[in-house]
Amino acid sequence: MKLYETLAAELAQSIQDGVLRMGDRLPSVRQASTSRAVSPSTVFQAYYLLEARGLIRARERSGYYVAGAAQKLPPEPEQASQPDEASSPVDISERVFEVLESAKMRDLVPFGSAFPSPLLFPMARLARAMASSVQQLDPWSAVDDLTPGNPQLRRQIALRYLADGLHIHSDEIVITNGALDALNLCLGAVTRPGDAVLVESPTFYAALQALERNSLHAIEVPTHPREGIDLAALARAIERHQPKACWLMSTFQNPLGSLMPDEKKRDLVKLLTQHEIPLIEDDVYGELYFGDKRPMPAKAYDSKGLVMHCSSFSKCLAPGYRVGWAAPGRFTRAVARHKLTTTLAASAPAQAALATYLEKGGYDKHLRQLRHTLSVQQTLFMEAIARYFPPGTQATRPKGGYFLWLELPAEVNALELHRQALALGISIAPGPIFSAHHGFTNCIRLNYGHAWDERSETALATLGALVQKMV
Amino acid sequence: MKLYETLAAELAQSIQDGVLRMGDRLPSVRQASTSRAVSPSTVFQAYYLLEARGLIRARERSGYYVAGAAQKLPPEPEQASQPDEASSPVDISERVFEVLESAKMRDLVPFGSAFPSPLLFPMARLARAMASSVQQLDPWSAVDDLTPGNPQLRRQIALRYLADGLHIHSDEIVITNGALDALNLCLGAVTRPGDAVLVESPTFYAALQALERNSLHAIEVPTHPREGIDLAALARAIERHQPKACWLMSTFQNPLGSLMPDEKKRDLVKLLTQHEIPLIEDDVYGELYFGDKRPMPAKAYDSKGLVMHCSSFSKCLAPGYRVGWAAPGRFTRAVARHKLTTTLAASAPAQAALATYLEKGGYDKHLRQLRHTLSVQQTLFMEAIARYFPPGTQATRPKGGYFLWLELPAEVNALELHRQALALGISIAPGPIFSAHHGFTNCIRLNYGHAWDERSETALATLGALVQKMV
Structure with a gap:
């Protein structure tokens, strides 16, 4: 445990014990630094951590206070x-x-x-990355680097997967016009008009719109507000409807915010795999966790290439750039071809700018x-x-x-x-x-x-x- | 007639008369300038014009020669x-x-x-436009200026329509990820699986792929290599198949290069309008004419809002930016909504860069x-x-x-x-x-x-x- 974590733990104990009560002002950073003989930055980090946990609250220009209890x-x-x-x-x-x-x-x-x-996004740094990368853009890349997309960017995405413990080769990544494009392409790759698709209840409205546009049927599956889709109900729905795909968000679901526990994600993939049902996993909020580490996507438990993992930079970094991706497992080629016949490719300067930004580092600090x-x-x-x-x-x-x-x-x-x-x-x-x-x-x-x-x-x-x- | 045109006409006459013969070397620019008492740039312009007409040919470092005859x-x-x-x-x-x-x-x-x-594209100037526009990009535009797209860019496109004599308001323009996206969105707005769609023969393969992907039927209509689709055959196909749309290129068709004469374009729109059949007009090569003026698109003859005009900057200016548009007449709202549920919007920096480039002028010179x-x-x-x-x-x-x-x-x-x-x-x-x-x-x-x-x-x-x- 690091020094600031120890300090945070002690303060949290004081709050829990009622030594510090709701509305109490915490010692200033200088006071705490002197009294505890730690650096001011250690105190800051401890306070940030407590704030992130909702235990204390900053008020502008007047320091930190103990927040309301649960x-x-x-x-x-x-x-x-x-x-x-x-x-x-x-x-x-x-x-x-x-x-x-x-x-x-x-x-x-x-x-x-x-x-x-x-x-909340580093627009200025992104603009600089864009300005420098567009001036170095190889003219031929505009006609050659179509789908699956900019190789440097795909490599950066593969590296981020690797850092999270997922082994996804950059050849298995297709760059798209944001996650919505990725999701739609994956849906198109595995369904035909009239097919039934499993979704959560409630579910992201754009998923419903995609089903409607493609003349697909929705099967809404009971979903728990904290732990996500109900696997027993999912199993029943599979038996009853022979769905051709399942589209869901296992992490910070929109709109519930639910997070499926790791074990449940594993069981989800197991169940779908038994029935050979592709999972279209919308993971656009996965990077926005408040805990210690990034929740694993269901993709992490995929051994058969049936999980099509979709994400983007639109919710974390660069909303207007419209750059996302799919890691569609065994459907990679189908998704890439689908992309080629619909929008051909994502914008080359936006892809190059994001690759440059990611290569320079700083994304994790921003996150x-x-x-x-x-x-x-x-x-x-x-x-x-x-x-x-x-x-x-x-x-x-x-x-x-x-x-x-x-x-x-x-x-x-x-x-x-x-x-x-x-x-x-x-x-x-x-x-x-x-x-x-x-x-x-x-x-x-x-x-x-x-x-x-x-x-x-x-x-x-x-x-x-x-x-x-x-x- | 301008001076250089007069000079070009005289030289053309000499070639036709056999005074100058195939392979003959033309006088150098300096010689001609002195002997004819015109400026060197007038001679240059005359030679360019003759070259454009295929009458003479430049050979590197050795001047101009009379080209092969017809x-x-x-x-x-x-x-x-x-x-x-x-x-x-x-x-x-x-x-x-x-x-x-x-x-x-x-x-x-x-x-x-x-x-x-x-x-062939002004990559450096575009890169400068991108660098300057991205640094001024309003952060809120990223989440606000979704489809129908960047207002400045739509205004520039409307101005270009106006310069060609077409009155299309910027509100009737939807920015897309290149023309292919525009065409697909228009197709999606007016067809359902199983519908029949009229196309040229031969036709652009991506049109066939779009039909296949959407479970649509193709009706291939006889097409003349110089004058485009056969209207009598088109009328027969309409009677026989009750198609829900017609997708074609009236100007410099891909792959034939055919150009429908103005009158034929007018009759085409009239015929389709009689039967309430929307025309999806792919006009990506319209700016690349070798004659005196831009051929009018079929859209110019559309009085009922049935022609969905699609084009882009990908073939004339900025291939990798993936920015195109549709002017879908009465289907504008449907196309915009379709866009919102598939890829949400085109890349904001690319749109802003093109708007800046077009505002600065220089596009026509480049063209x-x-x-x-x-x-x-x-x-x-x-x-x-x-x-x-x-x-x-x-x-x-x-x-x-x-x-x-x-x-x-x-x-x-x-x-x-x-x-x-x-x-x-x-x-x-x-x-x-x-x-x-x-x-x-x-x-x-x-x-x-x-x-x-x-x-x-x-x-x-x-x-x-x-x-x-x-x-």
Whole structure:
């Protein structure tokens, strides 16, 4: 255990023992450094760690305070969803667009947004990487380095897999226009119109839109708000519907934020492999963990090349660049060919810029800062929800990402709440857009990936009051 | 008539009159400037013009010579194609990939390539535009300026339409990942699996691949090598098959190079409009005309919003950037939504860079140079084909673009020729990849968009000898 971890552990014990109580001010960094005979940076690191764990809170220009105890947070939902387990065609895209398009204005409070604040990204460093790489771009690369994509970038991605313990050769990586493209290409590679596809319940609306566009049927599988898809229900659905693919997010699921435990991921892959069902794994939030290490994707347990792992740089680094990738196992060639006949390739300058940025180092440092910021913002959000929302409100407590999923009292109509909030300048993502059966009528997804400030606090108070009125 | 045009006309007359004969050396620029009392730049312009028309030829470091006369060029094919006019599912993608993947190596003579040489593009100026625009990129644009795309870029495209006499508002433009994405999105917006789609014969292989991927049926319509699709045959096919869309290139068709006369384009739109059939118009070569003005797209005759005009910067300016667009008329909203659910948006830095480049001016100057280069290279190619290919060889004489279509003697097997040429380091595009029915067995497409040099000359001689052996 490092020095700052020891210090953090001691302070955490003091908080747990009630020696330090909610609202107490911690010693200043200078005081603590002197009294404990450690460097100021050790104290800082300890405080950061405690802050990341939600135990203490920084207030601007006045130091650190002990945060509210756990009982001040809204309770977590404990029940897995209970979707209609039939297989059905999807007809939801129109509704999703209605909601998304209404929430597009920049001056809204962006609780409904799908992206974290772009101000959290190293735009200037990326711009420098872009400027230097584009000037060195080999003209022939523009016509030669089509799909599967820039070799340097694929190598950097393979190296990151390796650092996480996954052996994926750069030849097994196909660069795409963001993760959404990767997911769509994987879906196209393993399904034909009329096929049935397993999804979580609730699930990412773009997955439902992809099924609808490709005339596929959705089978919504019960999903637990903390531990992800229900494997027993999944097994039943496989027997009943002979699905051709499963599309899910095993880590920090959108919208629940659920994280499947390692063992469950392993069992998931085992079950699907027994039935030869390809898994399309959307892992765009995997890097945004608040714990000690990156949760393994289900891909880590794939021995038969049946898991198609998809991710991108859009949620962690460079949203507008539209660069993602698929590691589609045995379907690599099919996915690459699919890419060639749809959009040909991802943008060459964007690929080169990301390769340059990754080669120079600094991505991991940026990610550490980003995770810290998001974890602090989650705590602030949770506390405010506890303050402003009526009893009966439940909120997931994700261990990463930037979404909260709220189950509001049963009488709340999330679509109506969305309309009322919009009229007051606040966007939210209402539950029904996350289900082919238009369920989750009393649920909403909130984005805490934007700076916490007075405006957010006021907006959450307003939202809480709207909910209160509906109860 | 400008001074240089007068001078060019006089010289052309001398060539026609036989005063100057094939192989004769023209006076040096200095001599002509002195003897005619005009500026050297006037002489240069006159010589360029004659070169563009194929009447004279530059030889490196030794001046200009009178080129071969017209009878030295291979004859043009005069018959429209006669495809099987049935509607049929498409099964060609595998063969197309076999051919394309085998021809990917950089050290091949790239007669089979789909792209002109990237050395013809202003890469350095583009890189500067990219470097300056990315550093000014508004971070919020990355999450806000998704589809329909960068407003400045859409405005620049609308201005270019306007300069050509087309009134298309920037709100009717959707930025895409190159034209292929635009075409696929348009196809997706107006068809469902099982529908029939009208295409030319021969047609661009990616159109066939798109039909195959979407489980659509192809109706191949007879097409004339100079004037494009046969309207009487088109009318018959409409009556017989009730197609849901027509996908074609009215200007410099790939692979024929055919250009539909204005009146025929107008009649095409009229015919399709009568039957409410959307036209997906692929116009990626429209800017590469050798004549006085840009040929109007069929879109110019569209009064009902049924023509979906698709183009890009990939063939004229920035191949690797993957930025194109659709102007889909009444389907604009459907196409934009389709884009949002497949790849979300095109790369923001690439869009911003192109907007900056276009705002600064210089695109038209670049295009003039590019057209001149391509037109000269076409003549050089044609002459070499006349020299090296056996009698019975016919070649189209496109008025723009960078493809020639060769009809070789009937006994030539283009796929076998492709294999033999490949073994000798030369790529070609064999006719059968341009037809759902695997026709055009004795045809090939050649790319003349790469610098003409000894290597090209030798490669054409080799190719001619291979053909000779098959006859």
